[in-house]
Amino acid sequence: MTSAAMTLRSSPPTGLRGFARSLRVVAIKELVDALSSRWFLVNAAVFGLLAVGLSFVSLAGAGVSGLSGFGRTAAGMLNIVLLVVPLMALTAGAATVAGERERGMLVYMLAQPVSRAEVLLGKYLGAAAALVGSLCLGFGASAILMAWRGGTDGIQPFVAFFFFTVLLALSMLAVGVLISVLARRSGVAVGIAVFVWLTLTLLTDLGLMAGTLAFRLRVEELFSLAVANPLQACKMAAMQQMHASLDILGPAGLYAMQTHGEHLRVILLAVLAGWIVVPLAASLAVFSRRSPL
Amino acid sequence: MQGGKKGSLHVMISVSHLRKRFGRIRAVDGVSFEVGTGEAVALWGANGAGKTTIIRCVLGVVRFDGRISVGGHDVLRRGKSARHLLGYVPQELAFHDEMRAGAAIRLVASLRATPLADAMTALERVGLEGCAGRRVRELSGGMKQRLALALALLADPPAILLDEPTSNLDRSGRDDVVRMLVELKRAGKTVLFASHRPEEVAALADRVLVLERGRIVDNRSPDRLGAAGPSxxxxxxxxxxxxxxxxxxxxxxxxxxxxxxxxxxxxxxxxxxxxxxxxxxxxxxxxxxxxxxxxxxxxxxxxxxx
CATH class of the missing domain: 3.30.70.980 (YebC, transcriptional regulation domain)
Structure with missing residues (x-):
């Protein structure tokens, strides 16, 4: 039997325009879903409050240390960022696909004229917009407070720190989306996301310390292993911006500065970009083959 | 409208040697059939016979062996084009309980590039005018299925796939939905639906494909259904x-x-x-x-x- 292709009278845009359109629609839906998630809102509020609180503390101590208000705040925020932002991003990512699969919504979405790549990338972009928006609020409120009370001296490293934080958030979100694509249930996805968070924030450092002692790792090996962790990459990049030196990080920091010099920033950016691209590509590969049931 | 011919009908949906496994289970085992333009075909069988799986394969949401085309578009290679021609009514609407009916309409209308004004008239067509502001959880089972039908009809697709659309409804809700589906069929829509309700099949179907364990065991007229039923x-x-x-x-x-x-x-x-x-x-x-x-x-x- 032969069958010529049929089209509707008002066919929607195809090609790149159609792709961009579907991406935008799915992203907006995901953004609205994220903003109505209590878990996400609580995380964002906690981060915002901590950022503003730290700004007050930094302003109170201004003049005591050699750092400006922005520098002190950024230094103080670094630990919060490394703790809170990965948790926010991983759990937000873990909620993107698994929950909708469980509810049957994923099948319904895929039954519409959209491709799987459009659905997954749209979900990532929507969740990323929500995440970056909440970071903008936290950093923005802090920056306004500092500029109002203490001037804009030292704002450049603070802005760079915000940029690296966004990269960290996007990379952890990509890992969360991969977890969500792989897990069959949303509860399992969130559980794995929390485990990954614990591993990256605590266990990796402990493992590195133990590995250094047990295997007598050389300093370049220690640096390579440390920098493979996106949290460490973000930390090094931020600290380099704040102090222009990584001697505070010990031998690995000194090695990094002496060996890579000006290229270190590029290496750290590449590591963070890799943590966005690789998990996202893996998610796409799995999502395009896996049953949405 | 273009398409291959089946007797005097153009072929809207063509399924050829369809096979689908879930692990060790053969959900669909070598199914072939065609649905002509304007024809209403029922997939009839007990739970596990393969009805829902066939519908999901026609939508291209699960991978399968064999070939399926909708309006001449291969659903695996040109899935978006094929799905533009299909409206889908699931067993139960899966939208989040807190989502408003109007937001659901806007989402699907955007995905189908349908003007919002047209989209809102779809609510009127199924008797849900004034319900755009209501949350999904506030709708009764029958209203949810009418909303699902409105969403399926948004871009006025030529074919509708329905997966046991009345299975969660009471008698009155069932009658409402079946009446709307009969009107759609009269308006020339192609309808492929899964059901295990004889009265629904009798009211709507031109032809019944009887499924058992993932195979078509009979292709009959709905008035001959009562005697057989699934085994x-x-x-x-x-x-x-x-x-x-x-x-x-x-x-x-x-x-x-x-x-x-x-x-x-x-x-x-x-x-x-x-x-x-x-x-x-x-x-x-x-x-x-x-x-x-x-x-x-x-x-x-x-x-x-x-």
Missing amino acids: FRTMRLRVPHAQNDAAATALRAEGLPVENNGHGLCVNVAHGAKAGPIRILVGAGIDVDDFELLPLSDAHDQEILP
Whole structure:
């Protein structure tokens, strides 16, 4: 039997325009879903409050240390960022696909004229917009407070720190989306996301310390292993911006500065970009083959 | 409108040598059929016969072996184009309970590039005017299915796929939905629907494909349906709660799809072999507290898949 292709009278845009359109629609839906998630809102509020609180503390101590208000705040925020932002991003990512699969919504979405790549990338972009928006609020409120009370001296490293934080958030979100694509249930996805968070924030450092002692790792090996962790990459990049030196990080920091010099920033950016691209590509590969049931 | 011809009809949906497995279970096993433009075809069979799987394959949301085309578009290679021609009504609308009907309409309208004004008239067409501001959880089962129908009709697609659209509805809700579907059929829509309700099939279908264990065993007119019916029934087994998972594993190991829905384990049993699942469980050292055969009209809403 032969069958010529049929089209509707008002066919929607195809090609790149159609792709961009579907991406935008799915992203907006995901953004609205994220903003109505209590878990996400609580995380964002906690981060915002901590950022503003730290700004007050930094302003109170201004003049005591050699750092400006922005520098002190950024230094103080670094630990919060490394703790809170990965948790926010991983759990937000873990909620993107698994929950909708469980509810049957994923099948319904895929039954519409959209491709799987459009659905997954749209979900990532929507969740990323929500995440970056909440970071903008936290950093923005802090920056306004500092500029109002203490001037804009030292704002450049603070802005760079915000940029690296966004990269960290996007990379952890990509890992969360991969977890969500792989897990069959949303509860399992969130559980794995929390485990990954614990591993990256605590266990990796402990493992590195133990590995250094047990295997007598050389300093370049220690640096390579440390920098493979996106949290460490973000930390090094931020600290380099704040102090222009990584001697505070010990031998690995000194090695990094002496060996890579000006290229270190590029290496750290590449590591963070890799943590966005690789998990996202893996998610796409799995999502395009896996049953949405 | 273009398309291949089936008798005097243009072919809207063509399914050829369709096979689909879920692990060890063959959900669909070599199914071929065509649906002509303006024709209404029912997929009839017990739970687990393969009805829902076939519909999901036609939509291209699950991978399969074989070939399916909609309006001449291969659903795996040109899935978006094929799905533009299809409206889909699931067994139950899966939108988040807090989502408003209007937001659901806007989402699907955006995906289908339909003007919002047209989209809102779709609500009127199914008698849901004034309901755009209501949350999904505030809608009754019948209203949800009418909303699902409105969403399926948004871009005025030439074909509608319905997966047991009345399975969750009471008598009055069922009658409403069936009446709307009959009007759609009269308006020239192609309809492919899964059902195990004889009255629904009789009211809507031009042709009935009888499915058993993933195969088409008959292709008949709906007025000949009453005498036959599927040769499988759904059995609900109750075992001690702690043994639920072990029981499901034991049944699946013997190739029986199982659904654990919180009220018991549901399996499909063939006439003349109803003791099979009980024998398997007893053999695995699992106590069977109770069992019952569900009447066809009360059978579960989802197909039993592994």
